[in-house]
Amino acid sequence: MSLETNLRTAEVKPRKPLRLLWLLFPAGLVVLGVGSAMVLARFGNPLTLMPLVTVVDPQLSQIPTNALKSRATKAHGMLERVRPQGMYIVVDTYRNRLRLVENGKVVREALCSTGTGIVLIDPRNKKKWVFDTPLGERIIERKQKNPVWMKPDWAFIEEGEEPPPPGSPDRVDPYSLGDYGLYMGDGYIIHGTLFKSLLGRRVTHGCIRLGDEDLEYLYHNVPIGTRVYLY
């Protein structure tokens, strides 16, 4: 063995454990990391999706067929009794559409405006108003030609003004409601608007605004007592 070879061997030999260390170190890190992660994962509570299965109350299956039949008849009869007959109005407050339905058929469909859903707070006493079109069933209680709006407190507070005393002539507004008003109770009215371009948008304080032609049609064709479904 030459001197040169001896020297090379001497150079290489001490490097062997170092190379091994370089290999083991990252591997050890990975093992440590994964191990730690697996331990940490024990403490987590991740969101998990799973199939939804439906189960029926086993007591229901013990009901005799005759009893089942009579219960079904009773429930169906109840549904039939409460179901609206003849003419009714449906208002979609998301799409701002009003439909007049007669005997299950849509006879008129109109663009309308409904409540903004905004909350107004009176700075004086923190009283709250929510400008929602109410959901549920209402009834046309009365109809009025050339309705006059007696502006409530919120109409002034919204403008940053102090409300005048009740009955003040400053509250009288003979223009904003348009030519006709169909009153649904609690101050909610189907009425006209001065701002036709805002039809189809949620801009009102809870009332339903309609265009002139649609309002006139409703006024002449919808009898008092007609049910209104707002959703």
Add this chain to the structure above:
Amino acid sequence: MSTFTTTYRLALACTFTSLLTWAGEVSLSPAAVAALELESSLARKPNIYLKLDLSERLLQIKARGVVLDQVVVKAVEAATRKPFYQPTEPFALQVPVILEVLQGPGDTDREVIAPPSLRPAKRRDEEEPTPSPVPQGPTPTPTPRPETPSRYRVELTPSKAAADCPLLLWVTNDLPARSLWQRFRQAVKEGWGFVVRHEEVPQEPPGIVLVLDAEDARRVHHLFRQGMALLVTAAP
């Protein structure tokens, strides 16, 4: 034909189909009768209620037994938070059941106006003597509203079906991907927060995940408010 008319006719068709089915005494299963009874109890009140038919994959907006509108449910799943190493089992919901909204986006996602102070109102005699009925100037433009979200959570009342635990309804326009890797990553993140930062591990009641079209999810958003009833059925 407009979308409304189409939807409405579809809803009517569904109503009449169910009536015909009833008349033929085909659907006299105990579950169907129980669902009918629960619905008749809801229809007695003048409120709007929602009917989720899991087998037909329909969410109907109803009042007095009449379908006012409906949206198609693209997928239904259950979701819950559970330890990563716990096996996943199907979530069982007892039907038919009426769940009630405790709090929903219809209660919380609202704009609030609160003027800091009020100035004295302008008196009528200070204004023009004969105000014009037609407003002058440009039409007022309403403040742009934030877009209605298409993903939201609704808290429902405790239900027997969920072992007396509150139940959530998660409405979304796409099913969240919850692969093994994603769950592991979330579990490690939460574990790290718990061990190192002493954060609480999130706990949530189990929930029903409804996947709707984004527009449909927005359409029903405002209906999920306190007191709204949700009838869940799965007709055989």
